[in-house]
Amino acid sequence: MAFLGKIKQSFGSTFSFFSDSVAELKKVRWPSRKEMVSYTLVVLVTVTIVTIYFAVLDLGISNLVRVITE
Template sequence: MQRLTGFLRDVSREMKKVSWPKRKELTRYTITVITTVAIVAVFFWIVDLGISELLRAVIK
């Protein structure tokens, strides 16, 4: 039990040292991540369509 208490105390101490992002930074980072995910998703969707059409052409 002492080990758990010591661990939680250390975690609390370390969390106070963390430099949390400001609201403006967090918003910018969130928009960047969502935009990147959307672009990658569209890219793979286009690649998937291309491969599907290629396979349809080869099979026929």
């Protein structure tokens, strides 16, 4: 009987978790379409800048290594 009680308690806590999660998601203030487009553009620009920075850095280091090894 103790085993069945633990199973019932386990499923109860699982259902409680999901119902609490749904309740919390209803409290979330979701961004508007305009905000989401602006956030997406900020992320894309940032990723592009960081990518260019690391590409230039990589080219510089590889040229430096080539000069040193030749």
